[in-house]
Amino acid sequence: MNRLIISAKNLGELALPESCPRCFWLKTKARGKLPFQIFPGIFSSIDAYTKRVVHAWMDQNGGAPVWLDGLGEVTGYIDPPHHSRFTMEVPEHDILLTGAPDGILKLADGSIAIIDYKTAKFTPAQDELMPMYVVQLNGYAAIAEHQGIGRISKLALVYAEPVTDEETAAQHEIHTDDGFTMPFSVSVHPVDMKPEQLPPLYRKAREIYDLPEVPEGREGCDDCKFLDNLMLLARKL
Numbered sequence: 326m327n328r329l330i331i332s333a334k335n336l337g338e339l340a341l342p343e344s345c346p347r348c349f350w351l352k353t354k355a356r357g358k359l360p361f362q363i364f365p366g367i368f369s370s371i372d373a374y375t376k377r378v379v380h381a382w383m384d385q386n387g388g389a390p391v392w393l394d395g396l397g398e399v400t401g402y403i404d405p406p407h408h409s410r411f412t413m414e415v416p417e418h419d420i421l422l423t424g425a426p427d428g429i430l431k432l433a434d435g436s437i438a439i440i441d442y443k444t445a446k447f448t449p450a451q452d453e454l455m456p457m458y459v460v461q462l463n464g465y466a467a468i469a470e471h472q473g474i475g476r477i478s479k480l481a482l483v484y485a486e487p488v489t490d491e492e493t494a495a496q497h498e499i500h501t502d503d504g505f506t507m508p509f510s511v512s513v514h515p516v517d518m519k520p521e522q523l524p525p526l527y528r529k530a531r532e533i534y535d536l537p538e539v540p541e542g543r544e545g546c547d548d549c550k551f552l553d554n555l556m557l558l559a560r561k562l
Contacts (some may be wrong), residue, residue: 326417329353329534332408333424333464337457338525347542347549353534372442374507375485376427377463380404389430395442395513396434403474405429416533426465430472436478439465446486447512452464455516459483459521462516463523480516485509 331353338344370507380402382390388397405411408425415422428440445451466477488508493499499506533540541551 328419328535329422330421330533331530333422333468334457334461336422336464336523336526336530339442339450339529340456341454343454343543343546345541345543345546345549348546349530350536350539351552353519353530368444371485372427372548375444375483379414379428382418392511393430393483393513395515396430396432396438396479399430399438400433401435403429408473409425411465411468411472413471415527418523418527420527420531422464422468424461424465424468426462426469431468432478434478435476437469437475438479438481439469439477440481440483440508440529441465441484444487445484447482447484447514451484459516459519460522460526463519465547466518466524467520477518480518482514482516484512484514486512487542 334350335349338349375514379390379393383402389396405406405426405428408423411424411426414420415421426439427442428438430438430440434440439523441462442456442482443451462480462482467473469477486509488510493508497541
């Protein structure tokens with residue numbers, strides 16, 4: 326078998342009801358995203374800034390900000406390892422599971438919470454993605470425990486929603502000499518610990534990846550339609 330290197334988030338896509346074998350096969354073979362699935366960098370920048378805000382507060386005050394109370398008593402943090410080092414072998418399927426957790430927080434009982442920051446409002450659309458996030462965070466937990474980082478007791482998504490109403494925009498204090506600031510409203514959404522979901526997805530990922538030819542796509546898959554249109558356009562050039 327050829328080794329399959331896959332991120333916990335991409336593995337989680339297989340847990341979505343609308344998961345598409347064709348898109349998964351193409352993405353894993355290319356070891357990246359499809360051309361039309363580029364994620365805007367500004368969101369990653371804001372997520373990274375949120376992490377820095379939390380770490381700076383804890384360095385200065387000893388505990389977590391009030392808006393993280395939903396995680397319980399936080400006593401410290403661990404700088405998340407780089408994704409190239411935050412990995413775990415799954416030898417029975419020749420898989421290397423990778424990840425890049427946004428936050429690894431120490432709790433008062435000696436256990437660890439792993440969190441993922443989202444620059445977004447929690448909406449029904451976000452709720453539909455929860456099966457993917459559950460696998461993603463449980464994948465991070467598996468890697469963290471495998472590497473001896475600690476015992477994982479909590480997983481959570483932390484949504485930072487930009488506050489952009491007219492009243493807030495009119496406040497004098499948001500203005501600075503070189504620009505303006507934007508406040509965020511934060512909400513914590515616990516994620517269930519479900520390590521049992523990982524092994525079946527390892528098998529499924531391996532089965533799709535090992536197919537000698539691209540499989541049929543899911544009926545109605547929008548990404549497949551985009552890809553077909555790109556291929557048709559390319560033939561005409």
